[in-house]
Amino acid sequence: MESKKDTSLLVEKKFFTFAEPPNEMILDSGAKLGPITLAYETLGELNEDKSNAVLVLHACSGDSHVAGFYSEEDKRPGWWESMVGPGKPVDTNRYFVICSNILGSCMGSTGPSSTNPKTGRPFGFDFPMVTIKDMVQAQKHLIDHLGIKKIMSMLGGSVGGMQVLRWCVDYPEMVRSAIPIATTTRHSAQAIAFNEVARQAIMSDPNWRGGNYYDGKGPDHGLAVARMIGHVTYLSDDSMRSKFGRRLQNRSTLSFDFNGDFEVESYLRYQGTKFVARFDANSLLYITKASDYFDLERGDGTQLVNDKLADIRFLVISFTSDWLYPTYQSRAIVSALKKNGSDVSFCEIDAKWGHDAFLMPNKQRDKLISGFLDRISHEN
Amino acid sequence: MKTENELLDNTRFDLQIIASWIKPNSRILDLGCGNGDLLDYLRRQKHVHGTGIELSEDKVATCIGRGLTVLQGDFRDEVHDYPDLSFDYIILSQTLQQVMDPEKLIPELLRVGKRVIVSFPNFGHWLIRLQILFTGHAPVTDQLPYEWYNTPNIRVITISDFKRFLRKTGVRLAREIAINTHHHDREGHIIKYFNNLRATYGIMMLEHPG
Numbered sequence: 001m002e003s004k005k006d007t008s009l010l011v012e013k014k015f016f017t018f019a020e021p022p023n024e025m026i027l028d029s030g031a032k033l034g035p036i037t038l039a040y041e042t043l044g045e046l047n048e049d050k051s052n053a054v055l056v057l058h059a060c061s062g063d064s065h066v067a068g069f070y071s072e073e074d075k076r077p078g079w080w081e082s083m084v085g086p087g088k089p090v091d092t093n094r095y096f097v098i099c100s101n102i103l104g105s106c107m108g109s110t111g112p113s114s115t116n117p118k119t120g121r122p123f124g125f126d127f128p129m130v131t132i133k134d135m136v137q138a139q140k141h142l143i144d145h146l147g148i149k150k151i152m153s154m155l156g157g158s159v160g161g162m163q164v165l166r167w168c169v170d171y172p173e174m175v176r177s178a179i180p181i182a183t184t185t186r187h188s189a190q191a192i193a194f195n196e197v198a199r200q201a202i203m204s205d206p207n208w209r210g211g212n213y214y215d216g217k218g219p220d221h222g223l224a225v226a227r228m229i230g231h232v233t234y235l236s237d238d239s240m241r242s243k244f245g246r247r248l249q250n251r252s253t254l255s256f257d258f259n260g261d262f263e264v265e266s267y268l269r270y271q272g273t274k275f276v277a278r279f280d281a282n283s284l285l286y287i288t289k290a291s292d293y294f295d296l297e298r299g300d301g302t303q304l305v306n307d308k309l310a311d312i313r314f315l316v317i318s319f320t321s322d323w324l325y326p327t328y329q330s331r332a333i334v335s336a337l338k339k340n341g342s343d344v345s346f347c348e349i350d351a352k353w354g355h356d357a358f359l360m361p362n363k364q365r366d367k368l369i370s371g372f373l374d375r376i377s378h379e380n
Numbered sequence: 381m382k383t384e385n386e387l388l389d390n391t392r393f394d395l396q397i398i399a400s401w402i403k404p405n406s407r408i409l410d411l412g413c414g415n416g417d418l419l420d421y422l423r424r425q426k427h428v429h430g431t432g433i434e435l436s437e438d439k440v441a442t443c444i445g446r447g448l449t450v451l452q453g454d455f456r457d458e459v460h461d462y463p464d465l466s467f468d469y470i471i472l473s474q475t476l477q478q479v480m481d482p483e484k485l486i487p488e489l490l491r492v493g494k495r496v497i498v499s500f501p502n503f504g505h506w507l508i509r510l511q512i513l514f515t516g517h518a519p520v521t522d523q524l525p526y527e528w529y530n531t532p533n534i535r536v537i538t539i540s541d542f543k544r545f546l547r548k549t550g551v552r553l554a555r556e557i558a559i560n561t562h563h564h565d566r567e568g569h570i571i572k573y574f575n576n577l578r579a580t581y582g583i584m585m586l587e588h589p590g
Contacts, residue, residue, distance in 0.1 A: 331453070334461075335461045338461040338462055339461060341463070341466060343429070343431070344431075345444050345448075345449050345450050345451060346440075346450075346451045346453070347437060347440045347441055347444060347450075348437060349441075350437055364437070364438075367441050367442075367444070368441055368444045368445060371444050371445035371446060371447055372444055372447070374447060375447030
C-alpha cells in the first residue's frame with residue numbers, strides 16, 4: 001500500500017486578481033493591462049512577524065507548482081522538488097515558500113491565451129509586450145496582497161534569476177537576500193540567437209496564423225521544434241554524450257530514412273511533443289522576447305551598482321558546463337555587486353548537466369543554499 | 381561553550397596571532413580563506429563582517445555552507461572590483477610567496493584595505509641556510525615542503541628582505557611578530573631576537589604611510 005503523503009506537501013493553486021480597470025498596471029512599454037491574474041502556490045507557514053517568506057521565481061516555461069502535490073493521488077511533484085520541501089535546502093518546515101506563475105505565461109496567470117475583456121476572445125498577438133520588469137511588478141502586487149513587507153530570500157535560475165535581479169534593482173527595500181542562479185544581467189547574442197530560431201519555428205508554422213489560432217489547431221509542430229532547440233541549449237556536450245552518445249533508438253542498424261535513428265532525436269521529439277500538450281506557443285514568444293529585452297547594463301553602466309542594494313545579501317551560483325549563461329556572466333553580477341559593498345558570495349559548481357544543472361539534484365548546490373538561508377534566517 | 385583559545389586550537393599558529401590583532405566589528409577580507417576557520421572564529425569572537433576569497437570549489441561550498449560570505453575566484457583578480465578602503469583589514473596568510481607580482485599586489489591591497497596583514501614562511505631561517513650551505517640542494521622544510529620542480533612557492537622571501545621592500549615602497553610597518561612553529565604549524569612561540577635567523581614565519585601589519 002502506498003504510504004500517505006505528508007499533508008504539508010499538499011498544495012493548492014490559488015489566484016490573485018488585481019489592476020482592475022480603471023486602475024490598470026502600466027507596463028514597461030507604456031501600455032496598460034488589467035485586470036491581471038497571477039496563479040500562485042504556497043508551502044509552509046508564514047510566521048507571526050512575516051519574516052520567513054522565500055519567493056521562488058520560475059524560469060521560462062515553468063509554473064507556480066514548485067513543489068508538493070495537488071492531491072493524495074497526485075504522483076507528479078512540483079518542478080523543483082529537489083530544492084523545496086520539508087528538510088530540503090528551502091525547508092518548508094522553516095520557511096514560507098511562495099511561487100507564482102509569471103505574467104505572460106499560460107499556466108494560470110494572465111497571458112496571450114487569456115480572454116481579452118474588450119473582445120471576449122483570447123488576446124493572441126493583441127496581448128501587450130511584457131518585460132521581466134512587468135513580471136516583477138505584478139509579483140510585487142501579490143506580495144503586497146499577502147501582507148509581506150520584506151522577503152527573507154528570493155531565488156531562481158535562468159529567467160527566474162533575471163527576476164531575482166530585477167526585484168533587487170526595482171524594490172531593494174523589500175529584499176533581504178537574493179540567490180540568482182545560472183543567470184545573467186543580459187542575454188548574449190548567442191542566447192538571443194537561439195530564442196529567435198525558436199520564435200521563427202513557431203511563427204513559420206502555418207497554423208500559427210499571426211497568433212490568432214485559439215479557435216483551431218495551433219502551431220503544434222513549430223512549438224515542438226522551438227522546444228527541441230531550447231532543450232539543446234539546456235544540455236551540454238558532456239551531458240548529451242553521457243545521456244545518449246550515438247546510441248540508436250529501438251534499432252540496431254541505420255534506417256536510411258528520416259524517421260529518426262538516434263536516441264537523441266527521439267528524446268528531443270518526445271520533449272517537443274510533451275511540451276505542446278502543456279504550453280501555449282504565444283506565451284513562449286512573449287516570454288523569450290522578455291528575456292531577450294532584459295538588460296541591466298543598458299544606459300549608464302550596470303543597474304546593479306547602486307547603494308540601495310548594499311544591504312541585500314547575495315549568493316550567486318553558476319555551473320561549469322552551462323554555455324547558455326556561462327560563468328563569466330555570473331562573475332559580472334558579482335563584480336558589480338562588490339562595488340556596492342554588498343555582502344556577496346559566489347560559487348561555480350562543477351556539473352556536467354549544462355544549464356539544466358540548476359534543476360538537478362546536487363549536493364554542493366544544496367549545501368550552499370541551505371547554509372546561506374540558515375544564516376539569513378538567524379540574522380533576523 | 382568553547383573558550384576563545386579552544387576554538388582556535390586547531391587553527392594554524394600564525395592565524396591565532398593574526399586573529400589577536402583584529403579589532404572587534406571590523407570589516408575583513410581573507411584572501412585564500414580555505415575552509416573559513418579564521419573567518420568563522422573572527423565572526424563568533426569579534427563580530428567582524430568578513431568576506432573570504434578562495435579558489436577551491438569544495439572549500440568555498442564548505443564556507444558558504446557554514447554561513448560565511450565567500451567568493452570563489454583568484455584573489456589577484458577579485459580584489460580589483462572593490463572600492464577604496466572597503467575593508468579595515470585584508471589578510472594574506474602564507475600566500476605571498478606564491479604571488480607572481482607582490483610589487484603590484486601590496487599597493488593594490490592597501491588601496492582596498494586600511495591595513496594589510498601578511499604572513500609568510502621565512503626563507504632566512506637557519507635550517508634553510510644550512511641546507512643550502514651543506515647539501516647544495518634547494519631547501520625542503522616543514523614550512524616549505526616542496527621540491528624546486530613542483531613548488532607553488534615561486535618567491536623566496538626573508539623577513540629582512542620583506543622589510544627592505546616595505547621601506548623602498550614607502551609602506552609603513554605597523555606591527556610585526558616573528559614566530560617559530562612546530563606540530564603542523566598548530567603550535568608555536570614568538571621569537572624576540574635574531575628573527576631573520578630563528579623564525580619560521582614572519583607576520584606583519586602594513587599601513588599607508590602617514
